[in-house]
Amino acid sequence: MKTVLFAGAALLALATAPAWAQGPVSGTITDARTGEALPGATILLDGAAIGTTSAAGAFNLSAVPAGSHELRITFLGYEPLVRQVRGQGAEQQFNAQLLPGGVLTGEALITASRASDRTATVYTNLSKQDLNKRNFGQDLPYLLDQTPSAVVTSDAGAGVGYTDIRIRGTSSTGINTTINGVPLNDPESHGSFLVNLPDLASSVNSLQVQRGVGTSQNGSAAFGASINISTLDNRREAYAETQNSYGSFNTWKNNVSFGTGLVGKYFTFDGRLSRIASDGYMNKAASDLKSYYFAAGYQNKSTLLKFITFSGREKTYQAWNGVPEPALTGNQAQLQTYLDNGELSAADAARVRQEGRRYSYYTYDNQTDNYQQNHYQLHLSQGLGSDWNLGAALHLTRGFGYYESYRANRKFADYGLQNVVLGGDTLTKTNLVDRKWLDNYFYGGTFALNYQPKDNDKIQATLGGGWNRFDNDHYGEIIWAQYASTSTLGQRYYFNTARKTDFNAYARATWQVLPWLGLYGDAQVRRILYKIDGVEDEQNDVTTRANYTFFNPKAGATIALGHGQQLYGSFAVGQREPVRADFTDRQAGYPPAQAERLNDFEAGYRFTRADLGFLGPRTAVRVEANYFDMTYRNQLVATGQLNDVGTALRTNVARSYRRGVELTGFVAADDKISLSSTLTLSRNRILDYHDVTYDANYAPVVAAEGRTTTISYSPSVVSAHTLEGQPLKGLRVAALYKTVSRQYLDNSTNEGRSINPYQVLDLRLRYALHPSFMKEIELALLVSNVLNREYVANGYTYGYIGVSGQQETFNWYYPQATRNYLGSVNLRF
Known part of the structure; x- marks a missing residue:
């Protein structure tokens, strides 16, 4: 209730006192030689295309969000124009001249998949500046925590290592993620494992989060959202900077970034080296992460060719088991139930009593996950006359690594080994250490052909798509055994191969039919x-053949109601295939996994004004309300259980939906103080759901009577609020408040198998100095969980008939860190 009251009060304040503080920016773009107007030049704000110049070369942005932003104007055959603008009440106007010889700046492929006010969809743009002020070394999901409908969690408890983000209750397996238009999601699991790319945020120049199905994307389908990342920035001036953070749990972040600027009129080179390390909040949850980023670009007239490579290597102690519920409650009777049923050993129970909520299930020193991922991308942006441009990319991702585990009392037969005879005794089991490997290649190409007529800014169109192939070997090796039997060094006890080919093509267009009416259409075939x-680790045959063809249409309309007001509505279809675990880990009694379908209806209202001035001469407003109705057929929902590598087990449900409203707002006065707020109220339901329990023989028992239940991991209320002020010149202080209502671990809507609601307050301070000998010295401090709340953000559950003869439930949770600190010193040259 406190969550609803706080969020409601904040949004009521934003409704009566405007919310998205913004200011107008306008101007005229001409040729520097002739003085002639340049119609059809592309206008980008923080990397997102938001329009083109008119026939007279003019543009008008009715509202730019408060704070510093990059305004970029590009036109084929001319140098790009870059200006820093600030959202403020007074109109900013400038007339600029473009110099001949410029090129496309890489946005052709990115803007093809970005949403705008013309696509009738709901989205959030984050600039490099937005990400930098949040970036203390935590994983990218934590930098998106304040975006609408987002819930983040960390296995190690403090945002370093394995993390995840859910948007509208959908985990990363349902969130399409691309980097420069190239799919990042693992083609088999659909997850985006950003732990493999530590400190990626330091190389991002813009990011867009689309909620719902959104626009057509390459890669896996968006079933709750998409995250579109761009690193294709061209910085024409030389620069160097270093970011250094240290804080609680011995957490370190160090990086060095550099760029040559334009070299010899045609070339640019950029790079970054990063290291992040943390012991983690949880015991034995350490992370050792390293990464690099390098880009080399060539530009000449209407051509840009850019090679990018980035890589990450991670070593994390396995924290994906979480902690048993009695470690949080201290309930000794509950702990005894875990002990009696073999869920914990006597030694485990003793450590639960000693370590409490920071308990680690594993004790083997090298119980670690080790993985490296190398990315290679070659991008071409090519102007094709005055009205067309082409963005294309070739890519290769090389991934390999293993996780190592100590296994006690394992049967020789499970590893394809013979029993051992010692004297007169026959041993059927041994203690051993194994490694489960992934060894894969992901490669292919993407393209986007964009039509933006110079003499008609009412029409924009794109034809795009991609072909991608994934080759993945899964295998296990025994590296040590107490009794070796017939094993050899590096004995492989299972091996299987996976091959996946993904082809898609889409066509998209926006048409401003009337000054007040715009239409949007988008269709994709995938x-x-x-x-x-081959066989999996339990020697079960996992041979699978699955082929799918999906047609995903989308359409929408926008209506301008007057100065600063817009209505929009869209309908989109999204379809996607099951993930690997839906095939290989299918539980007995469950039918084969089916493809999912989502019908997504979005409708909303945007209000933007820059001239109200009730808080001062430079006060402006933006408020947005969005209604979503996501109706599923055969949605795959989490059962609450995990497989042995922490992947959620899922089952199809015939009919389900997510419906709700997202309210966002932002108000600022003279760039001295601002308040942003977002509130999501939703209803997430499965219709005619049949509970599954297990009898004394562990056979599934499906309830005869179906009922309406809440979808697992889908909170009905999520809010985020940021109050930021500048009490002194150069000093910015921000308070960030996050609330999440109850989440259920399975689909039973049973509070005994749920995550309690929580509220978290963070405090952030940044102080910037600008001495004469360098661009900037920035000192920053992040205090997370200021109120020192003990809360969890994720978990899982399972149950069966226990030794007592009664149904027993076993809940495991991922505790998040209590009050903790990160301080940083950032130098920019």
Whole structure:
């Protein structure tokens, strides 16, 4: 209730006192030689295309959000124009001249998949500046925590290591993520494992989060949201900077970034080296993360060619088991139930009593996950006359690594080994250490052909798509055994291969039919061929053949109601295939996994004004209300259980939906103080759901009577609020408040298998100095969980008939860190 009251009060304040503080920016773009107007020049704000110049070369942005932003204007055959603008009440106007010889700046492929006010969809743009002020070394999901409908969690408890983000209750497996238009999601699991790319945020120049199905994307389908990341910035001036953070749990972040600017009129070079390390809040949850980023670009007239490579290597102690519920409650009777049923050993129970909520399930010193991922991208942006441009990319991702585990009392037969005879005794089990490997290649190409007529800014169109192939070997090796039997060094006890081909093509267009009416259309065809051959770790045959063809249409309309007001509505279809675990870990009694379908209706109202001035001469407003109705057929929902590598087990439900409203607002006065707020109220339901329990023989028992239940991991209320002020010149202080209502671990709507609601307050301070010998010295401090709340943000559950003869439930949770600190010193040259 406190969550609703706080969020409601904040949004009521924003409704009566405006919310998105913004100021107008306008101007005229001409040729520096002739003085002639340049119609059709592309206008980008923080990397997102938001319009083109008119036939007279003019542009008008009715509202730019408060704070510093990059305004970029590009035109084929001319140098790009870059200006820093600030959202403020007074209109900013400038007339600029473009110099001949410029090129496309790489946005052709990115803007093809970005949403705008013309696409009738709901989205949030984050600039490099937005990300920098949040970036203390935590993983990218934590930098998106204040965006609408987002819930983040960390296995190690403090945002370093394995993290995840859910948007509208959908985890990263349902969030399409691309980097420069290239898919990042693992083609088999659909997850985006950003732990493999530590400190990626330091190389991002713009990011867009689309909620719902959104626009057509390359890669896996967006079933709750998409995250579109761009690193294709061209910085024409030389620069160097270093960011250094240290804080609680021995957390370190160090990086060095550099750029040559334009070299010899045609070339640019940029790079970054990063290291992040943390012991983690949880015991034995350390992370050792390293990464690099390098880009080399060539530009000449209407051509840009850019090679990018980035890589990450991670070593994390396995914290994906979480902690048993009695470690949080201290309930000794509950702990005894875990002990009696073999869920914990006597030694485990003793450590639960000693370590409490920071308990670690594993004790083996090298119980670690080790993985490296190398990315290679070659991008081409090519002007094709005055009205067309082409963005294309070739890519290769090389991934390899393993996680190592100590296994006690494992049967020789499970590893394809013979029993051992010692004297007169026959041993059927041994203690051993194994490694489970992934060894894969992901490669292919993407393209986007954009039509933006110079003499008609009412029409924009894109034809795009991609072809991608994924080859992945899964295998296990025994590296040590107490009794070796017939094993050899590096004994492989299972091996299977997976091959997946994904082809898609889409066409998209926006048409400003009337000054007050715009139409949007988008259609995608996607074809998937997937096969698995071989056996899994339990010696079960996982041979799979699955082929799918999906047609995903989208359409929308925008209506201008007057100065600063817009209505929009859209309908989109999204379809996607099951993930690998839906095939290989299918539980007995469950039918084969089916493809999912989502019908997504979005409608909203945007109000933007820059001339109200009730808080001062430079006060402006933006308020947005969005209604969403996401109706699913055969949605795959989490059962609450995990497989042995922490992947959620799922089952199809015939009919389900997510419906709700997202309210966002932002108000600022003279860039001295601002308040942003977002509130999501939703209803997430499964219709005619049949509970599954297990009998004394562990056979599933499906309830005969169906009922309406809440979808697992789907809170009905999520809010985020940021109050930021500048009490002294150069000093910015921000308070960030996050609330999340109850989440259920399975689909039973049973509070005994749920995550309690929580509220978290963070405090952030940044102080910038500008001495004469360098661009900037910035000192920053982040205090997380200021109120020192003990809360959890994720978990899982399972149950069966226990030794007592009664149904027993076993809940495991991921505790998040209590009050903790990160301080940083950032130098920019």
